[in-house]
């Protein structure tokens with residue numbers, strides 16, 4: 478790591494951490510309120526969406542993914558991942574948002590300004606440009622939850638043929654693939670893999686698939702299971718993953734299933750260690766960060782939350798559709814305090 482420093486004396490009104498849809502919504506609201514705002518993103522713009530399955534189609538209609546009233550134009554009823562990437566690039570250009578890409582926020586600390594003003598120091602790090610601190614009056618934490626998969630905590634989970642993310646089917650043509658999970662991600666991956674010629678086994682811990690499965694995916698997956706095109710084990714849990722098989726336990730009995738690739742699609746949760754580095758308290762059971770439900774302010778004065786980070790272990794409860802409104806509510810409160 479370079480020893481270079483990237484400090485600046487400028488005190489921003491708002492620093493947004495994370496350039497996902499929720500962070501961008503907050504940055505747009507700040508721009509509309511004429512606040513000095515900078516967004517810090519550790520990877521790429523809308524990095525979670527970039528890493529979604531390559532051929533995925535959103536379950537949401539385009540207008541519900543829109544930010545700042547910029548129309549999301551597409552001929553399709555449900556936009557594709559690629560269209561969403563293009564749309565969010567256009568959002569940043571249209572609103573001329575200041576987004577620092579490739580900078581990770583490693584800590585947020587209370588800091589006393591020259592005149593005794595209570596500020597926040599945002600410590601950032603870049604692999605080439607070094608480390609430093611940016612000053613801000615307020616911070617919006619919009620770091621999502623996609624980078625912390627819910628682990629099964631079973632032996633073999635970190636083997637190279639095991640992944641908590643699914644991207645595309647082609648490499649699994651004619652392979653024995655296990656998909657673990659019973660929600661949309663698992664159902665869609667199982668179907669796509671099956672249609673690309675993989676031999677798919679779905680393993681789910683409950684007796685039925687999740688209730689939130691897309692209405693057009695449910696009959697497809699249920700029919701493929703019923704006709705035996707996709708093997709399914711319900712009320713089953715993975716006990717152990719080995720290089721060429723997986724041991725599952727089903728109703729008290731153990732079975733060893735030949736498997737060449739494993740997708741553990743069992744959801745995600747916020748990075749609680751990161752939140753704690755920002756000083757934000759997190760409920761140990763629900764992983765929901767402490768916040769005021771009206772303003773989204775955390776236990777740290779002037780540090781707010783937006784988007785999926787608010788969802789805790791139930792990451793499926795906040796999506797782009799509803800998380801895009803947090804930013805404007807936060808900025809309304811920030812503007813009230815700063816003006």
Ligand SMILES: Cc1cc2nc3c(=O)[nH]c(=O)nc-3n(C[C@H](O)[C@H](O)[C@H](O)COP(=O)(O)OP(=O)(O)OC[C@H]3O[C@@H](n4cnc5c(N)ncnc54)[C@H](O)[C@@H]3O)c2cc1C
Pocket residue numbers: 494495496497498499500517518519520521522523524525526529530533534535536537580581582583619620621622623662751783784785786795796797798799800
């Ligand atoms: C397969 C799939 C399909 C989905 N389909 C839909 C759909 O159809 N409709 C819908 O509304 N929702 C959908 N969702 C959910 C939706 O994508 C998420 O709810 C949304 O991305 C959350 O937005 P966010 O801005 O809160 O977080 P994210 O999009 O996860 O953005 C967080 C950003 O913060 C950055 N970051 C994290 N830590 C730091 C740090 N320390 N410093 C700097 N940057 C940091 C990350 O790199 C990331 O870019 C889907 C999710 C999945 C997995």
